[in-house]
Each structure stands twice: as C-alpha cells, then as structure tokens.
Amino acid sequence: MTQTIYLDYAATTPVDPRVAETLQQYLTPDGIFGNPASRSHAVGWQAEAAVEQARARVAGLIGADSREIVWTSGATESDNLAIKGAALANQARGGHVVTSIIEHKAVVDCFQWLEEKGFEVTWLEPDEYGCIAAEQVEAALREDTILVSLMAVNNELGSINPIAAIGSLLRERGVLFHVDAAQASGKMALDVARMPVDLMALSAHKVYGPKGIGALYVRRSPDVTIEAQMHGGGHERGLRSGTLATHQIAAMGHAFSLALEEGEAEAERLEALRSRFIAGLQGLEGVRVHGPETERVPGILNIGFDGVDGESLLLALRGIAVSSGSACASATTEPSYVLQGIGLPPEKAQGSLRFSMGRFSTDAEIDTAAERITEAVQKLRERSAARRATV
Numbered sequence: 127m128t129q130t131i132y133l134d135y136a137a138t139t140p141v142d143p144r145v146a147e148t149l150q151q152y153l154t155p156d157g158i159f160g161n162p163a164s165r166s167h168a169v170g171w172q173a174e175a176a177v178e179q180a181r182a183r184v185a186g187l188i189g190a191d192s193r194e195i196v197w198t199s200g201a202t203e204s205d206n207l208a209i210k211g212a213a214l215a216n217q218a219r220g221g222h223v224v225t226s227i228i229e230h231k232a233v234v235d236c237f238q239w240l241e242e243k244g245f246e247v248t249w250l251e252p253d254e255y256g257c258i259a260a261e262q263v264e265a266a267l268r269e270d271t272i273l274v275s276l277m278a279v280n281n282e283l284g285s286i287n288p289i290a291a292i293g294s295l296l297r298e299r300g301v302l303f304h305v306d307a308a309q310a311s312g313k314m315a316l317d318v319a320r321m322p323v324d325l326m327a328l329s330a331h332k333v334y335g336p337k338g339i340g341a342l343y344v345r346r347s348p349d350v351t352i353e354a355q356m357h358g359g360g361h362e363r364g365l366r367s368g369t370l371a372t373h374q375i376a377a378m379g380h381a382f383s384l385a386l387e388e389g390e391a392e393a394e395r396l397e398a399l400r401s402r403f404i405a406g407l408q409g410l411e412g413v414r415v416h417g418p419e420t421e422r423v424p425g426i427l428n429i430g431f432d433g434v435d436g437e438s439l440l441l442a443l444r445g446i447a448v449s450s451g452s453a454c455a456s457a458t459t460e461p462s463y464v465l466q467g468i469g470l471p472p473e474k475a476q477g478s479l480r481f482s483m484g485r486f487s488t489d490a491e492i493d494t495a496a497e498r499i500t501e502a503v504q505k506l507r508e509r510s511a512a513r514r515a516t517v
C-alpha cells in the first residue's frame with residue numbers, strides 16, 4: 127500500500143481486522159458456511175445461531191429487541207424498504223409525507239419516487255448548521271401525514287438532529303418516523319427505548335464492518351406495518367426475502383458489538399483529533415468549519431476555504447483521501463446539494479471539503495494532512511492572485 131492518509135471514513139471505513147477474522151469463519155468447508163434457513167441439519171442450525179447472535183448484537187447497539195432487526199444489503203436498501211414500505215402500507219390513511227432537502231440520496235430519491243406515485247412531499251429546509259427543529263416538523267404535519275423521514279447525523283456535516291424530540295411529537299400524532307442512522311451508529315448513543323422512532327436504517331461499512339450488509343429496525347410495540355419490497359422465500363418474517371449472507375451478518379454483529387464497547391472512548395479520541403486538525407490549520411486565513419458547534423459527531427469535519435476551488439484543492443492533495451461531498455454524489459462535479467441546502471452559495475460550496483476521521487486515524491496523519499492542506503491552499507491562493515495581477 128502507498129502512504130495514503132485516509133480521511134474519508136464517512137464514505138466507508140476499512141473493516142476492523144478483528145471483524146475480518148470473523149468474516150473468514152463463515153465461508154469455507156471448515157467454517158460455518160451453512161444456509162441459516164436449512165432446518166434439517168446441524169450445518170444450517172449453526173449458521174442460524176450465528177445469525178441470531180449477530181441480530182442480538184446489532185439490536186444491542188440501539189437498545190432494540192432482536193426480533194425488530196431485519197437484515198438488508200445496506201442502508202440504501204433499508205431506506206427504500208422503510209420509506210416505500212411504510213408509505214405503501216399506510217396510504218389508505220393519507221398521502222402526505224415529510225423529509226428534508228439534505229437527506230442522503232437513498233432517502234431523497236425514495237421521496238422523489240413517492241412524489242411520482244402521487245404522494246405529496248413536504249421538503250423541510252435545515253438551519254444554517256444542517257439541523258431540523260422539532261417545531262419545523264410539527265408545523266409541516268397535516269391530517270393526512272403518514273410518514274416523516276429524517277437522518278440522525280448528516281453525512282457531509284456531522285450535524286445531529288433532535289431525533290428524540292421529533293419522535294415524541296410524531297408518536298403523539300400517530301405519524302410514522304423513519305430515521306437514517308447510517309452515520310450515527312457507532313458515533314453517538316442510540317437508544318430506541320428513549321427515542322420514539324419506528325424505523326431505523328443501519329449500515330455495516332460505516333462502522334468497520336463489510337460493505338453490502340445492513341439492517342432495518344422495525345418497531346414491534348406499537349407495531350409498525352410496512353410492505354415488503356423484495357419477494358421470495360419469505361425470509362425475515364416476509365419483510366425481506368433472500369438467503370441470509372451469514373458471513374456478512376456475523377461480521378456486522380461483531381462490528382456493532384465493538385462499537386458498543388469502544389464507541390464512547392473512540393468518540394473522545396476523535397474529538398481530540400478534530401481539535402488537533404483545526405489547530406493545525408491555524409496558519410490559514412479564511413477557513414470556515416461548517417455545521418454546528420456542539421450538536422455534531424466528532425469525526426466529520428466540513429471545511430470551506432475562501433477563494434479556493436475544491437476540485438483544485440482535491441487534486442493538490444494527492445496522497446490524502448478526502449472528498450468534496452458525499453461519495454454517492456462525487457461522480458458529478460456539481461457543488462454539494464447539502465452545503466447549498468444550508469444556504470452556502472455555489473462557489474462557497476465548491477470551495478469546501480469533507481474530512482472524516484476514524485478508528486485508525488493517528489495524530490501523525492492529522493498533523494501531516496494539516497500541513498499539506500495549509501501549503502496547498504496557500505499555493506492555490508498565490509496562483510490565483512498572480513493570475514488576477516496579470517489580467
């Protein structure tokens with residue numbers, strides 16, 4: 127491997143080596159490779175036991191009951207199942223749904239699909255820090271509102287929404303609440319016993335587990351009805367058919383149990399790294415940290431550099447893996463819709479980068495990154511000043 131400094135943990139995390147070891151144990155003839163749905167022999171029973179242990183571990187991180195966890199292929203599928211599934215199962219009660227303009231594409235695109243199908247969508251606008259207030263949600267509710275979907279933590283800003291407060295008011299009004307918690311799990315305490323949410327999307331690869339596996343929390347009490355989006359053998363109580371990926375599931379369970387054990391200490395360490403990184407950029411003028419001061423997770427830092435084009439800065443920072451927005455939108459060079467959604471003009475959004483740190487980030491990496499960024503920004507600014515002088 128080259129000496130790339132990886133600061134894109136919000137796009138994906140490497141698999142923790144301890145988790146990778148688990149992954150290995152569920153594949154080969156000497157491992158637990160069975161089909162968990164095979165009821166007639168021990169090979170199947172062993173796989174089923176592994177799946178159920180993992181289910182309890184994933185449930186454990188969010189304070190849920192094992193029976194409330196449905197395996198999916200990732201948070202994108204979980205969002206699809208929750209949003210389409212809840213809207214379609216409850217359309218007899220009304221056709222109005224609510225979300226925000228800075229949700230992940232997996233949510234935004236589901237709501238656009240619902241709009242095409244005839245549902246009416248209210249698109250809430252966040253404040254300048256990327257947060258949605260409970261009062262805003264309350265003001266958007268109507269007699270025919272059936273579903274609200276908001277993210278717990280924004281993937282570009284790290285901002286935290288007041289999920290418990292919003293959940294309480296929606297519970298009172300009998301409106302279903304889906305929360306995309308892909309960026310929240312492992313980064314902050316989540317407890318569905320104290321947060322009245324009905325549906326919650328989770329992903330393994332943001333929490334040091336493998337890609338291609340996720341889960342949807344579906345509340346049992348009060349009972350939440352959703353329509354399956356994948357039909358087949360009736361796995362997962364009919365909500366998501368398809369042979370369970372035992373190795374992925376066991377690995378996700380392990381990753382989530384590590385997050386439960388180590389998450390709090392990790393957040394403290396990341397907070398210190400964050401301060402160190404910001405201090406390392408002190409030599410630069412015109413640096414703006416986007417997102418809230420306090421209502422945020424420590425690992426995601428979105429920074430605007432005045433007068434600098436983000437794409438040029440990305441190129442100048444070869445050897446440091448960062449992104450100019452979410453990985454899902456980085457096929458385009460359009461300025462981030464999230465940053466524009468918090469009111470940044472396109473050129474300021476374009477001049478911003480997301481730095482996200484995680485479990486394997488070190489002090490030395492953060493120091494080197496800050497130095498390299500300082501140099502690169504100064505050089506780009508000098509170059510554009512020189513260009514202006516010759517015009």
Ligand SMILES: *Cc1c(COP(=O)(O)O)cnc(C)c1O
Pocket residue numbers: 136137199200201202203230232277279280281306307308309328329330331332338339340
């Ligand atoms: C990464 C991410 C997703 C998508 O998760 P996948 O498991 O990659 O499908 C959805 N929502 C948020 C907020 C994310 O950060």
